[in-house]
Structures are given as C-alpha cells and as structure tokens.
Amino acid sequence: MNQPNPADHSGLTEDQLKDPRVARRDKLRRLREAGIDPWGSRFDNRWSIGDARQLAGQIRYRTTAGEEFPLPTILPDTDLRAWRNELGPGEEIGPTVRVAGRVMLLRDKGKLVFITLRDWTGEIQLFIGKNQVGEENFELTKLIDLGDLIGVDGRLGRTNTGELTVFAEKLHFLTKMLEPAPDKHAGMTDPELRQRMRYADLAFNDGVMEIFLQRTEIVRSVRRTLDRDGYCEVEGPTLHAIAGGAAARPFVTHHNALDRQLFMRIALELHLKRLLVGGIERVYELGRVYRNEGISPRHNPEFTMLEAYQAYGDYRTMMDLTERIVTDAITAIGCGFVRNFNGHEIDFTPPFSRRTYAELFREATGVDAADDEAVIRLAKEMSLETAGKHPDVIRNEIFEQRVEDSLVGPIFVIDYPASICPLTKRKADNPAIAERFELFVGGMELANAYTELNDPDLQETLFETQLAGMAEEDSMAKMDHDFVRALRYGMPPAGGLGIGIDRLVMILTGQRSIRDIVLFPVLRPEASESPAADSATAAQPSPPGTSTTGGSADSEGSK
C-alpha cells in the first residue's frame, strides 16, 4: 500500500493509479517521456480495415521447400495448425497492409499481445509479438488502453484458429483516450448517455455506425432519385417572418438589427411554391424543419423533411415519385423489400396499395364518411368532442383513431375531406374532396402529398376561414399575404410531396425510436451546463396566433 508504482517514477501511488482516469493520464505522461507524441500525426497509405479484409484470399502458405498453397476454406472451428502440420514446415505469406483504428479488445499474453482494432469499415485482429516488432516497439503495448487509437504495419495472415490477423511489424501510437472505456462487451446501454455522448456510442456500441451510414445512403439515394428526374435542389430560408405550411407551433427567435421577431420554419412548402411561380418547374428541398412540440419516440423538435414540387403534375404524379423514392432507397441500402418494423412485416414490393379515405372509413366504422349526421353520431358514441368543430375535423379524428394506427402498409390513402386540406386543390367534380394522399407504413404517416391549390382567391379565403372559424389547434395555416400575392402571379398546376426522412430511415433501418437515427437528438441540458440558457428561453414571448388567440383552451405554455 502506498508504495510508489515500480513501473514508473511519477510519484503516484498504486492506490491513485487504480483510478482509470489517473492511470490513463500517467500513461500519457510515460508516452511523452518515451519521446512518443500521444496525439499522433498524419498517417498515410492506410488501408481501411474493410478493404484489408478483402485481401484475405491472397494469403498463401509457403513450405520451406518453396511450394505455395492457398488457405483452406475457413470455418468457425478450422484448425489451421493441423493443416499446416500436414504440409510440413513453412510460413504464411500475405500482403503487407497498414491499418489504423480504435483498440476495442486487448489480450495480453506476456510477450505477445492480441488487439481487436476497429475503424468505420470493420474490425480486424492484430498480432503483436515481442520478437516480431522488437523490444523497444513492444514497450508501447504497455501504454495502450482500451479505446486508444493506434496504427500498425504488418502482413495479413491467419492464426491457428483461422482468424484473419495483421501480424504487426511496426506499431504506431496515434491518440490516447483519457476517459475510461465503457464495458467491453455490453458497451453503453443507458439511452441518455448514448445520445448525449454519441461519439462514444458510435465508437463503442456495435451496429450504431452502420445505422448512421445507412441513413447517409438513404439520403443520398433520395437525392439521386430526384436529381435523375430532373429536380432542382434549393435552399429556402429557415428564418421565416410567418411560419406557415403546416399546423405546428414554431420556435421563436429575434433579429437584433431589425428588432423583429422571426420564426424557425415549420415546413418548406410556401417558399418552394413561390419558386414554382418563378418557373423552377421541378424543385425540392431536403432540410431541417423545427416544431415546438412534444418529444416522443417518433418526434424530435428538429427533423429532416423532403418536399418536392413538380409543375404540371398532380398528386398522382407524386404518388409514383414517392414509390420510386422509397423503393430506390431500399435498393440503395440493400435491405430487401420485406422489412420487419415494430412487429409488423412490411412488404415494399411496388406497387403499393391505393385506397380512398372514404373506403377505409366505411370499412372501419360502417359509416358513410359523406354522411355528416352519421359521422357526428359516431363521434358522440366514441365520446369525442364535437361542439364547434367542422364535420371534416370530426371525420378526421375518427379516421385517426379507427384507421391510421392499423395501417401496416405501405398504403396510399387518397382523397381527403377538403376542409382539413387548406393548401390542396379540390376534385373538379366534388369540392368536398381534396386531391391529397398520405402514405402510411407501420402505423406512421411517412409521406403527405397533394395537387397544389393554385387559385389565389380561394387560397386567401381558406386561410381566412381557417384563422377565423376554427379553434387554433385545428388551424392549418396563418395568413401569408406575400404567398397569396405570389399565387396571383400564376403558379402552374402542380403536384407537391412531403416525406419525413427520419421516419423513412427508422422504417428502413428497423429502429423504433427516432433518437436512434438522429445523431444528436434534443436533450435537456446536463446538470453541469449553465441554467441561464433555460430561463432565457422560458422568458421569450409566445408567438402571436400560436398560443393566445381564439378560444383555444389548449394552452401548452401552461406547464
């Protein structure tokens, strides 16, 4: 007890060194004393571990007589030692590679150390023998902890058990990890820690990297599909004077020089449609929108949305496009058209089924959706609030309760009640029905699209009706005079589409929680962070028309 540690001259006692952080700091110091930069430097001519593994087929066993043999097929219990003994003495000849990565496992056998090294393409075992790398270089292994970043030069080969291995000839120290490593088997399981410290989650938990790389593949594929169709990607403003285009509470912010309130956008729609007026005939934006709403396994306050608009198309045009975007993305990540999600088996083989809202309504309730009295009667049976509500709103509440959650899909629900669709063109032969579809998968709304309303006078009327006549939480829009003016300049008939990219990623990667497919989901500040940021937010005034107007008793600000 309290004896100086014989392995160094730091003056630290053994007791102090039993703290993993102290021990790591001490190894940092010892690296420096040995003349090694613990933070490394440029490391060129590296093979990714995935690429290095591809070279396994080149490994040969060469006998002392000079005969070369390819290795046998490697099965889990392959005993290469027996195979080599039959061939007689010799050595394994494999390509020389340089790899680098994070130390995931370390098995110290005295004069021989095995390391499992990981980079973002995979894992590979390192064999570091004292006789092979030399005594001085081997001393480095005593300063390596789990989680450190190292590199090696060596030859690819296989151990007696058949494990593909880099037999190190030279070991390089690249970066010290100063924090203790998570459990080497279980990793980090606390969801809060995983999200707060996504770096550690990515580095140490199996499968996390793959999910986020798949997300990237999906987003790339979505862009590729649209670009191939001749769409033009644009970047609209994220700061809006009026946060329109969807029914959601916006985040409020303030521009100092203009001394004006601004809102973070809740949708991309109204600016993209202005661009249709301007003549950009196929336009999309794939970007972040912000909604000041609750957080749940399917909701993050900021999320990624795709909106695409095609001049001279309609909602059927967008249905075909939606199907292509989704199936192309599935092909891109190679996961197959039949996916399991949340206990459902979902078959994405096109074409997706297409059913009208009215059909599904009748099947689920036995009531004709067009029969207002019957709908209201049903709503009362379901003890839904009906007073002062538009029949379409009531209709939709029933639909959401009775139909939506059970839609495993993928299924296009088409032709919605008109008055819950204030930005949508009505059917030519039936003004009570809007040309709109939503795509449902696994009980979630994945896409929403319509034939765009381009009649400026009707648009203005619908905005006004929404604002004046309805409880605030049912309102779909705020009056945007410039948008209406834009429509007066002539927006071509068009189809428009919105896809929730996060949900698409959830379904295609099989993740039940949006927090597992968003790199840095919104979290409460850590205890150590300043509480000042919190109180500043709380002190901000509510946006007009979002929490104090109308007769809305639904006051979320009351918490």
Added chain:
RNA sequence: GAGGGCGUAGCUCAGUCGGUAGAGCAACGGACUUUUAAUCCGUUGGUCCUGGGUUCGAGUCCCAGCGCCCUCACCA
C-alpha cells in the same frame, strides 16, 4: 402536461423480510508467443440521483424534487 417504470463502483448489473455494500468487466501488481468477452494469482475502487421523514437502524418503507425510459396528448 397525465399515468406507469427506473436511477447502486469508470462500464454492465445483483442486492432476500429494514440489520455494517456485492459480482463481472475496466484499473493496479504478477505469470503466459496463436489468443479472441483469453485464462490464472493478488489488490483497489461507493454522495446507493438529491433533500426531507418514519425507525434503535433505510440502498430497501413514506413524501417532495431532478433525470431517463415507456404509454397517452400536441405533432410528422
């Protein structure tokens, strides 16, 4: 915002009926040149989320608070 669950060592988790805080991994000392969640010998490590209360005695029971997870609501 409402209801339910959880919070114990750096990590993953036990902790019985209320009776002096436990394991594995990691860390530290040692052995081992084909291991692979390496193994073996030895050692250390605790604000039991926070604050009250009940009790001779609280990780355990009660109350309040904080955080996370799940369900619901708002919403995509």
